[in-house]
Amino acid sequence: MINKPEFSIPEPTLRRLPRYYNYLKELLKSGREIVSCTHIGKDLDLDPPQIRKDLAYTGIRGVPKVGYQIEVLLNSIEEFFGWNNMDEAFLVGVGNMGRALIDYQGFRRYGFKIVAAFDNSPDIIGKTFGGVEVLPLSKLTNLCSRMNIKIGVITTPDHAAQEAADMMIAGGIIGIWNFAPAEIRTPEGVIVQNENLATGLAVLSKKLQILKQSGKFRQEVDQ
Amino acid sequence: MINKPEFSIPEPTLRRLPRYYNYLKELLKSGREIVSCTHIGKDLDLDPPQIRKDLAYTGIRGVPKVGYQIEVLLNSIEEFFGWNNMDEAFLVGVGNMGRALIDYQGFRRYGFKIVAAFDNSPDIIGKTFGGVEVLPLSKLTNLCSRMNIKIGVITTPDHAAQEAADMMIAGGIIGIWNFAPAEIRTPEGVIVQNENLATGLAVLSKKLQILKQSGKFRQEVDQ
């Protein structure tokens, strides 16, 4: 990739950490207090040394022969991602996907909250979803800078994505979470995280195709 | 990763191909007929040799000095993923995310169609979303094998994900697209594609954090 910004933490690690977090949260609920990488590795199908390295990025230190204290580990990951201080975000495009994201309260856990939604359709403007009012798109840029919002979510159709991004950036947004399957052009210093669902689907279906061809797939139920 | 199945095509390539596809589709619409990797690379911020390698996996051959015929390229990608023959899928968990996926017609383009949805809540059973009726969960396994469905989508809450997976697998499903942020245990020969949205969010927010700390972020609008 050209123009790749320099981040010291490998992205695969970044992607695995939330997975550890969810898993550890469950483990804590189940009454456990201490866990080893061997244990985590068995449940998550990962190699223990890799887990150790990943966790080390959050700054935590384990105890040889014992392992890690789950509670401390959870705090360490929260601290690492900054989930303690809430990030407020704007969302553009109140279709099904947009509504799903607005309604999904689960992001609060990750210090993320959608505080306003924008759309062009008069049918939806003024309505409220999950406590969030839908405002006309024309108000986006202005409100963005006034409220000092730094993160934007795009859930518009393809053709509207670039415009939404432009308005966001004009309002000072520097991080865009893009669910539209479209290429967004942004100036340097703006981070775009593409979340194209079709990608995951394509990977799954290709793997299935290969599995089927190899003839190794489960023909029937266990036994 | 332990137990990693052997796929000959690198997953990064698999993830880039749908991106090329979307991009090329747009390019074709705009009237262009032929494209070079240099051109694609400029628009998608990728290195041309990498694009060439990726495209080669689909079996296509370009013409030196000229490039690739977009239409042929699109066909080649469709063929590669098998998007011509439709895959029918079941979905479990008709919450917001579930509804968003059901309503989203865009997956048809990728040979993917949700043909039935399942839930436990009497409030939703019998209702119809996007032409898909919601059936009681108890009917899942039976209907699965009768209709010979091979792909399942999980959009349940955390705690219900494993049960949904078990019922799917009992019905003969071999590919699971999992949107629940939970670890699913499956027997060998079943492919699970996890689509945890929090992961993308975490990556974005961490990159932003690093960007902010480096002081290199865009303070204001262009100019």
Next chain:
DNA sequence: TAGATTGTTAATCGATTAACAATC
């Protein structure tokens, strides 16, 4: 103590990038 686990350094593996001949 003995055994298990951490943390770290070295080796391996795979994907990306660079180099370059072949081609229209």
Next chain:
DNA sequence: TAGATTGTTAATCGATTAACAATC
């Protein structure tokens, strides 16, 4: 033809895996 682009082979880079000493 000259220049641009493909396709392929080699070099580089980075992440994963293996090895092992340190530790409780």
